[in-house]
Amino acid sequence: xxxxxxxxxxxxxxxxxxxxxxxxxxxxxxxxxxxxxxxxxxxxxxxxxxxxxxxxxxxxxxxxxxxxxxxxxxxxxxxxxxxxxxxxxxxxxxxxxxxxxxxxxxxxxxxxxxxxxxxxxxxxxxxxxxxxxxxxxxxxxxxxxxxxxxxxxxxxxxxxxxxxxxxxxxxxxxxxxxxxxxxxxxxxxxxxxxxxxxxxxxxxxxxxxxxxxxxxxxxxxxxxxxxxxxxxxxxxxxxxxxxxxxxxxxxxxxxxxxxxxxxxxxxxxxxxxxxxxxxxxxxxxxxxxxxxxxxxxxxxxxxxxxxxxxxxxxxxxxxxxxxxxxxxxxxxxxxxxxxxxxxxxxxxxxxxxxxxxxxxxxxxxxxxxxxxxxxxxxxxxxxxxxxxxxxxxxxxxxxxxxxxxxxxxxxxxxxxxxxxxxxxxxxxxxxxxxxxxxxxxxxxxxxxxxxxxxxxxxxxxxxxxxxxxxxxxxxxxxxxxxxxxxxxxxxxxxxxxxxxxxxxxxxxxxxxxxxxxxxxxxxxxxxxxxxxxxxxxxxxxxxxxxxxxxxxxxxxxxxxxxxxxxxxxxxxxxxxxxxxxxxxxxxxxxxxxxxxxxxxxxxxxxxxxxxxxxxxxxxxxxxxxxxxxxxxxxxxxxxxxxxxxxxxxxxxxxxxxxxxxxxxxxxxxxxxxxxxxxxx
Amino acid sequence: xxxxxxxxxxxxxxxxxxxxxxxxxxxxxxxxxxxxxxxxxxxxxxxxxxxxxxxxxxxxxxxxxxxxxxxxxxxxxxxxxxxxxxxxxxxxxxxxxxxxxxxxxxxxxxxxxxxxxxxxxxxxxxxxxxxxxxxxxxxxxxxxxxxxxxxxxxxxxxxxxxxxxxxxxxxxxxxxxxxxxxxxxxxxxxxxxxxxxxxxxxxxxxxxxxxxxxxxxxxxxxxxxxxxxxxxxxxxxxxxxxxxxxxxxxxxxxxxxxxxxxxxxxxxxxxxx
Numbered sequence: 001x002x003x004x005x006x007x008x009x010x011x012x013x014x015x016x017x018x019x020x021x022x023x024x025x026x027x028x029x030x031x032x033x034x035x036x037x038x039x040x041x042x043x044x045x046x047x048x049x050x051x052x053x054x055x056x057x058x059x060x061x062x063x064x065x066x067x068x069x070x071x072x073x074x075x076x077x078x079x080x081x082x083x084x085x086x087x088x089x090x091x092x093x094x095x096x097x098x099x100x101x102x103x104x105x106x107x108x109x110x111x112x113x114x115x116x117x118x119x120x121x122x123x124x125x126x127x128x129x130x131x132x133x134x135x136x137x138x139x140x141x142x143x144x145x146x147x148x149x150x151x152x153x154x155x156x157x158x159x160x161x162x163x164x165x166x167x168x169x170x171x172x173x174x175x176x177x178x179x180x181x182x183x184x185x186x187x188x189x190x191x192x193x194x195x196x197x198x199x200x201x202x203x204x205x206x207x208x209x210x211x212x213x214x215x216x217x218x219x220x221x222x223x224x225x226x227x228x229x230x231x232x233x234x235x236x237x238x239x240x241x242x243x244x245x246x247x248x249x250x251x252x253x254x255x256x257x258x259x260x261x262x263x264x265x266x267x268x269x270x271x272x273x274x275x276x277x278x279x280x281x282x283x284x285x286x287x288x289x290x291x292x293x294x295x296x297x298x299x300x301x302x303x304x305x306x307x308x309x310x311x312x313x314x315x316x317x318x319x320x321x322x323x324x325x326x327x328x329x330x331x332x333x334x335x336x337x338x339x340x341x342x343x344x345x346x347x348x349x350x351x352x353x354x355x356x357x358x359x360x361x362x363x364x365x366x367x368x369x370x371x372x373x374x375x376x377x378x379x380x381x382x383x384x385x386x387x388x389x390x391x392x393x394x395x396x397x398x399x400x401x402x403x404x405x406x407x408x409x410x411x412x413x414x415x416x417x418x419x420x421x422x423x424x425x426x427x428x429x430x431x432x433x434x435x436x437x438x439x440x441x442x443x444x445x446x447x448x449x450x451x452x453x454x455x456x457x458x459x460x461x462x463x464x465x466x467x468x469x470x471x472x473x474x475x476x477x478x479x480x481x482x483x484x485x486x487x488x489x490x491x492x493x494x495x496x497x498x499x500x501x502x503x504x505x506x507x508x509x510x511x512x513x514x515x516x517x518x519x520x521x522x523x524x525x526x527x528x529x530x531x532x533x534x535x536x537x538x539x540x541x542x543x544x545x546x547x548x549x550x551x552x553x554x555x556x557x558x559x560x561x562x563x564x565x566x567x568x569x570x571x572x573x574x575x576x577x578x579x580x581x582x583x584x585x586x587x588x589x590x591x592x593x594x595x596x597x598x599x600x601x602x603x604x605x606x607x608x609x610x611x612x613x614x615x616x617x618x619x620x621x622x623x624x625x626x627x628x629x630x631x632x633x634x635x636x637x638x639x640x641x642x643x644x645x646x647x648x649x650x651x652x653x654x655x656x657x658x659x660x661x662x663x664x665x666x667x668x669x670x671x672x673x674x675x676x677x678x679x680x
Numbered sequence: 681x682x683x684x685x686x687x688x689x690x691x692x693x694x695x696x697x698x699x700x701x702x703x704x705x706x707x708x709x710x711x712x713x714x715x716x717x718x719x720x721x722x723x724x725x726x727x728x729x730x731x732x733x734x735x736x737x738x739x740x741x742x743x744x745x746x747x748x749x750x751x752x753x754x755x756x757x758x759x760x761x762x763x764x765x766x767x768x769x770x771x772x773x774x775x776x777x778x779x780x781x782x783x784x785x786x787x788x789x790x791x792x793x794x795x796x797x798x799x800x801x802x803x804x805x806x807x808x809x810x811x812x813x814x815x816x817x818x819x820x821x822x823x824x825x826x827x828x829x830x831x832x833x834x835x836x837x838x839x840x841x842x843x844x845x846x847x848x849x850x851x852x853x854x855x856x857x858x859x860x861x862x863x864x865x866x867x868x869x870x871x872x873x874x875x876x877x878x879x880x881x882x883x884x885x886x887x888x889x890x891x892x893x894x895x896x897x898x899x900x901x902x903x904x905x906x907x908x909x910x911x912x913x914x915x916x917x918x919x920x921x922x923x924x925x926x927x928x929x930x931x932x933x934x935x936x937x938x939x940x941x942x943x944x945x946x947x948x949x950x951x952x953x
Contacts, residue, residue: 059831060794060843170836171894174694288841 036208036233038074038111040275045071048251048278054100057285057293065100067278073101073187075201077108080190081139082197084163084181088113088204091135091216095119095128095151096143098257098270098283101167101183105141106271110214113204114139117216117228118262120615121147122608124653127226129154131218135228135459136160141183144168148175210234216459217264219411220614228459229264229411238452239414240272242435246419247301247381253279254299254378258290263616264411265385269303272414294375302382306389307617309404311545312374313393314521318549334366335399342367342399347423367400376402383407383419386616388492388511390519391427398425406430408492412468412475413437414453418490429489439490445480446496480509498621500531506593508536513594514619516584520577521546525606527619528596529632535597537635539628540574541605547573562660565601571663574601578667586670595669598635600642602628603660609649634664691918698726700759701870701902702747707756709742709926716742717753718926724870729896729903731913734923735946740906741783743923744872747904748780749773774803777869781859781876783906789848793858796847797833800865801826833864836898837891853884857891864895871895873905877912885909889916910947914938922946 034040044053049068056063065073086092092109094116096102109116117135119128121143128150132140138160142148148166155161164180166172172182214233218226243249257270270281279301284293320331341355351359371377382397382404389406397404407419408430417439420431433439437451450473457465469475480499481492493499494509502508510528517526517538524543530536542565551558551567558564582595606612611623625632627646634642643661650656687699700723709717717739724730732740745751746758749770758765760776768776779800787796805812805822812819834840837857842850847858856876863871876892877885889912895901907913913920914934922930922937924946930937937943 059828059835060840061831170898173897285840286838292841292844 034237035210036110036205036212037107037214037236037271037275038205038208040237041067041071041074041107042205044275044278051251051278052280053274053278054103054281054283055297056100056283057289057296060285062282062296070100070104074104074107074111076187076190077104077183078111078190078201079193079197080186080188081108081112081114082201083189083193084139084186086112086114086139088207090114090138091117092139092141093117093119093132093135093137094141094261095147096121096141096167096261097287098259098261098266099143099167100281100283102141102143102261103257103270103281103283105165105183106215106267109139110208111201111205113207113212115213115216117218118267119218120220120260120262122260123150123615124609125150125153129157131226131228132158132161134226135216138162140164142166145171148172148180208233210237211456213456215267217262217267217411220616220618227461227464230456230459231264231414231453232456235414235453235455236268236272237276238436239416240268240276242452243268243416243419244273244277246421246435249273249277249279249301249381251278253277253301253380254282254297255279255301255303256282256284256290256294256297256299256375258284258287258294259303259305260615264415265303265409268415269301291375295372296375298372298375298378300378300380302376302379304382304384305386305616306384306393307387309384309389309393309397310518310521313396314543314546316370316374317521318545321549321553331366334362335396337362338367338399338401339395342401343395343425346398346401346403347425363401371400371402374402376400379403381405385409385430387618388515389427390515392519394427407434408490410477412455413449413451414455416453417447417449417451417477420489424487424489426489429484429487429491431490432488433490439483440474441482442476444496445482445493445499447477447479447481447490447492448474449477450474498531502530502536502593503532503534504593507591508594509591510594510621512591513538513581513585513596516581517577517596520580522550522573523577525613525619527606527621527624528594529625529635530594533636535636536594537632538578538596538599539624539631540578540599540601542570542574542601544605561605562603562658565603566660566663571601571665574599575665575667582667583670586672592670592672596667597669598664598666600631600635600662600664602631603644603662604646604648604658607648609651610647631662634662640664695727695897697728697918700724701726701761702904703757703759704743704747705757705759707743707746707753707758709739709746709751709753716926717746717923719756720923720926720928721756722921722928722931724902724904725919726902727896727900728918729892729905729916731917731920732904732906732923733908733910733913733920737925738923739926740923741874744780744874744904744906747773747870748778748872771803774866777867778872779863779866779868779870780872781856781863781874783874783878785852785855785859787847787855787859787862790846792844792846793839793842793850793861794830794834794844796858797830797861797865798826800833800862801829803866829867830865833861836864836894837861853880853887856880856884856888860888860891860895864899864901867899868901870902870904873903873907875906875908877907877909885912892916 044067050066052064053067053070054065092114094102094105106116119131140151140161142151142164148164151164165183165186167183169182211232211234214231214236216228216230218228255269259266274281282297284290320328337358341351341359345351379402382402385407405420405425409415409417416434417437418431419434437449439449441447454473454475478496479492480494480496481490483490494511498510500508508530513528514526517523522543523540525541527539528536544561547564547570551564564570578596578599585595586592608615612620630644631642641661641663645657645659647655647657690696703723705721707717707720732743734740746753749768752767807819807822834843839857847855877888893916896903920934920937922943929942929946930940
């Protein structure tokens with residue numbers, strides 16, 4: 001009897017769990033008004049109260065919070081903000097690395113009717129000053145002393161700031177606390193004020209509308225000042241709903257939140273989709289432990305920029321080269337089989353029994369362990385975006401059995417424009433339009449889109465808004481691309497404004513060429529010049545990890561990046577890569593004129609601190625052209641060496657300069673028969 | 681100069697310096713016929729950072745070895761917390777709340793960072809060998825408690841990423857940090873650092889200086905350190921003792937010491953004709 005009873009309870013519970021898990025996203029919309037992130041939080045706390053919502057590794061242990069606990073924390077924080085005088089429409093800046101408390105502060109800000117504005121935590125004080133001043137932030141929620149110091153540094157220029165709250169109290173004891181609080185104290189005051197201010201907070205939450213601002217994110221800005229992109233609740237929630245359905249994301253998924261909180265992708269993954277589906281967001285212990293934490297969590301939904309996958313592949317390759325002969329042999333055999341069979345298996349294509357068996361064997365001995373090492377044992381949906389990914393790198397992960405896909409998006413679209421459906425994954429496309437998104441290609445080749453995720457406006461910048469979004473809601477991406485007729489997939493060639501013509505009138509697509517160069521592990525960064533010129537030339541940055549490892553293996557001694565970059569054998573290696581790139585470019589008649597005639601290896605790594613890259617590591621062409629005008633001149637005037645001096649900014653903000661003499665090399669060009677014929 | 685300072689005072693940066701915790705009175709140490717330390721007296725006040733400087737062979741490390749009970753001086757008295765300390769073994773001194781690091785790193789190279797720092801807790805382990813071997817309830821509770829304390833130290837020193845790495849594989853600067861971690865794990869009242877920055881580059885020195893200041897600030901730990909880098913010493917310490925050939929030739933604030941002619945002679949060298 002008793003046993004039976006227990007069994008019945010268990011069964012009922014199981015049914016209830018299933019019931020709760022499955023129809024959540026759909027059923028909820030009809031019965032409840034899910035018009036804001038706080039509303040989603042309330043729903044999650046009700047439906048999944050005991051499920052883990054957040055984890056953070058601290059003191060060596062994964063600490064976790066359920067949705068019910070998160071709701072309590074966020075509410076206390078929101079009440080605390082009301083106590084401090086936060087009003088609807090205020091802007092609240094949030095600065096720090098991915099930590100639960102900071103994620104909660106987003107939602108707490110939304111509860112009081114304010115707009116959360118995340119800032120890049122590695123931004124220097126100057127960059128912060130602009131954003132803080134532009135959005136008129138009244139409150140700043142900072143992670144630790146480092147961030148507080150930066151804010152205090154610029155406070156005399158940013159007069160809007162009323163109050164600062166910080167999360168980590170270390171080193172903060174002696175600061176003037178008249179306009180500063182520890183975040184936990186803010187929460188404590190909030191809890192104490194529940195009786196007094198609770199009704200008001202409830203009223204504010206209830207007043208949140210679907211078209212109210214959800215978040216404001218500053219674009220990194222490849223050109224000019226960053227722009228504040230205003231995204232509404234509708235933008236975020238509709239996009240999260242559509243894309244969660246697209247990939248079947250559900251409450252059981254796990255993500256690792258490690259990408260900058262100020263980036264739109266992190267907001268969509270770690271807040272939008274997480275609150276929509278109720279899955280768990282895991283925060284690493286700190287930036288250095290990310291790899292270990294990734295392995296421990298083993299997420300089912302994973303996002304990383306191409307450079308992460310490049311770096312990881314480099315690491316795996318290096319480790320395999322250092323392994324014993326047996327392991328090396330097994331790895332090579334297994335990988336060559338995987339490259340042949342793995343992607344087809346993943347796409348569900350027909351594969352012979354023998355190949356299947358061999359793959360299963362390889363999976364047991366090699367692919368599984370490598371996936372495990374990489375922390376991607378359970379990845380069901382993996383995305384990469386932001387830049388083109390090398391076909392070899394992309395295929396490597398697919399071959400290992402990791403469902404890595406590409407998507408194309410931007411801040412203005414609340415990320416998603418196109419993405420690859422399962423089974424239709426290729427390295428050179430970015431997929432089909434995401435659900436709810438319309439895409440068209442203008443005559444100029446520029447890609448335009450319209451979707452429920454399209455941003456409201458650039459904050460305090462109607463001119464830019466009008467220049468980007470037309471009256472019908474179509475947004476210019478600034479990228480040039482085309483749809484493949486056979487598959488309906490979008491292919492992106494380059495930034496529309498960077499696609500130019502050489503002096504002879506041929507198509508010049510610098511990024512396309514740079515990406516081809518960067519696919520070589522030894523090349524970290526490349527900048528190609530050639531618009532309006534007779535020939536194309538390039539700056540190269542070598543990858544210190546890959547080339548350094550090669551140097552160690554070949555007993556090449558070097559003291560610095562600069563010294564290694566100038567080594568004749570490194571020059572020769574890079575020359576091979578450039579010439580190989582030229583050969584593949586020559587195969588494409590459209591782009592044959594982009595072959596690199598001359599190149600040099602830069603004496604320093606391009607760096608965001610020097611303004612040469614954006615914080616998301618995109619090349620800032622104009623700035624580089626100005627800064628290295630002397631080197632560009634040398635590329636075109638035929639000299640073989642050039643001496644230069646460059647100012648550099650160290651991580652602590654000090655400036656210095658480095659002098660160097662660089663060698664300029666000629667690279668072999670493949671003559672293109674087709675082009676000549678056409679010219680005649 | 682010390683005599684003039686009141687019992688308790690507040691430094692410019694807002695820290696409270698209390699009365700002396702440790703007083704060395706007329707210490708003399710001989711090895712056979714060699715006098716390593718000759719009639720030296722000084723004190724270390726509660727909450728301060730006290731530096732001991734001097735040229736090679738001045739007797740600085742011997743002084744630390746006396747404080748932590750490794751050497752027993754032939755003459756002189758040591759007063760700890762207001763009472764005279766009888767001759768003690770190093771582990772007894774450690775139990776009194778005095779921890780130290782070494783000039784040459786003395787870690788267990790094959791053990792992980794975590795385990796190395798855990799050894800700093802040895803003097804606090806109360807459960808018996810028997811209950812530990814059998815993992816009885818008390819041993820487990822204790823282990824959890826100690827691990828928690830060690831994790832706080834790891835967090836404080838920002839070495840989470842090397843928690844499981846054998847220390848032999850770590851770069852020198854990090855090993856030094858692990859050693860500091862082991863000393864901190866003992867939750868000392870007085871921390872003795874023997875050349876914590878020897879052999880480090882500028883960046884590592886800056887890091888280490890920050891950690892030393894943070895330890896002093898956050899935990900209120902009194903610190904006595906030996907250091908060669910005068911820049912570092914002058915920047916972080918409250919008071920400095922200067923030794924030369926086993927004698928004390930100066931004692932006071934960094935500014936006082938800097939202008940002391942005898943100290944300048946010892947450091948810059950003068951002709952003694």
